[in-house]
Amino acid sequence: MKRRIAGLRFACPVEFNLVTFLPQWNRLVYGTYMASSSSKSSSKVVRPFAFFRAGARASENASQKPILVFEDVFKYFKDDSPTLRGLDMSIERGEFCFITGPSGAGKSTMLRLIYRAHTVDSGRILFCGRDIARLKESSIPFLRRNLGIVFQDFKVIEHWSVFENVAVALEILDMPRRLVRSRVAEALERVGLAGRGSERTATLSGGEMQRVAVARAIVTEPALILADEPTGNLDPHLALDILTLFEEINETGTTVLFATHDHSLIASRNHRIIGIDDGRIIEARVGLRSWQNEPSGMHAVAG
């Protein structure tokens, strides 16, 4: 299939279907922003979606590569002791991956490098084939529009309504008001907050606030979701609920990096686990449950 977008022709291997949150990477690779409409078949291009930077174009084979690659990444906050020491890893498209390790191991630093809150000191981080470290400051917002970020402390604006907290991510994209309303309603429905858009966020419980944060992260249909200890402030039951929510999002094709040091949470699922300790990746295995009888350092790392 060929699609004409913003005057350029791109090969488009998969049909878009935004209503069901399908292939996220289409938009990422082809630089388009699609509008959902009342008729699923009549999706139309609202505006070109910049690939990290307005006017930039992704390589056509980007969709064949891992979505995220770390190549010998070092990060120093102190000259004599790097926080990350030669990190090498690769995340495939559509993966759900736990990042685990004790507090101070470098999990958050790793995620902060991905959304360019920090810059690597040496090595490369390739996101969709592009080196994040080489992005100009002016391109960072365009990188972040391809990411959904969820934090332990929710980072929701408590004096805003639930709708406003979610809609802000779309307003940044200058999306028409009508579309914002329908997309926010969809996102709220997905996180189990349907019909609660008008409520003040301050009146919500911790679990609900985190759901608002998740809705904000998914409403733009990002290629990659970074969750930095998203269950850290929640009780075990709510933590499992939130994890399930991320898994549901992952089922629609979105890649999820879920940083946590909660061993019980990791043990309850059979996803790939990347363990970090003292700035190094010490294990990268699939499924903690299958390792329980193996001589592994993962249990100690996951703590």
Add this chain to the structure above:
Amino acid sequence: MNFKQAVVRARRGLREERRLYLIAVSSLTIAFFCVGGVLFALSNLSAAATRWGDTGRMSVYLSANATDGDVSQLRMVLEALPEVEEVEHLRAEVARARFIEESEGGEFSALPIEAFPASLEVSLSEGFGSQKAEEIAERVSGLSAVDEVETYRGWFARLESLMNAGQGLALFLALLVGLCVLAVVGNTIRLAVARRREEIEVLKLCGATDSFVRGPFVLEGTFQGLASATLAVVLLMGAFLLLRDRIEASLGELVGADVVFIDGPTVLLLLAAGAVVGALGSALSVRRYLAV
């Protein structure tokens, strides 16, 4: 960035933080009121200085043996000059009577009539100052009917230097108040922005560009500055109208000119300065939170 969206977000910000903005606008209004007060003083001093500088007066004292014919001839000569607006013949007894009346009698009533020589009081047309009076004095002082010509040049020079000193002081005060206003604006807006740093962080993490984040804050700052400056002008105008008679009774007589309110262009300048200072203060305050 979308201006309409920025306006919507600025309105939301103003609505949500209205108590803080009320405090900010109050502080800024006081600051701008001080600036307006200094500008008011400055413009009146300037008007008075201009008025005095443009006022040309001279007294042509007549010699004791000048006949009525000499005086009439001299008066005709002076009135024929284009620079001269009016010539008044002040006889000795009239000069003495006026002086005693103006000084409300007292010990001056004992002064003899010889202390008040007859004179021709010459008023020059508008625009001709002490320089022209000096030129005319040089021309008439050689005439036999003229004893002495007083152009008040020294007095005007002293007054002018006094006015200049006053203007300098007012300018210094304006500068000082201006710096205070900048500090108040900066701190007030910084406080308002600091309260919303979480909002800025969220916007940045969602992929907002710096201009998207900055826009509404700059609009809010502009509005605050403009509203404060407008309120200050209204308050100043109210105070002026209320105290106008008293000010004119004291200062008006002192400077010899009507007390006037700040002129239109200066008011517009004050409002524009308010808007610019507010916008700049906001833009600078937001900058420190943009590095997310």
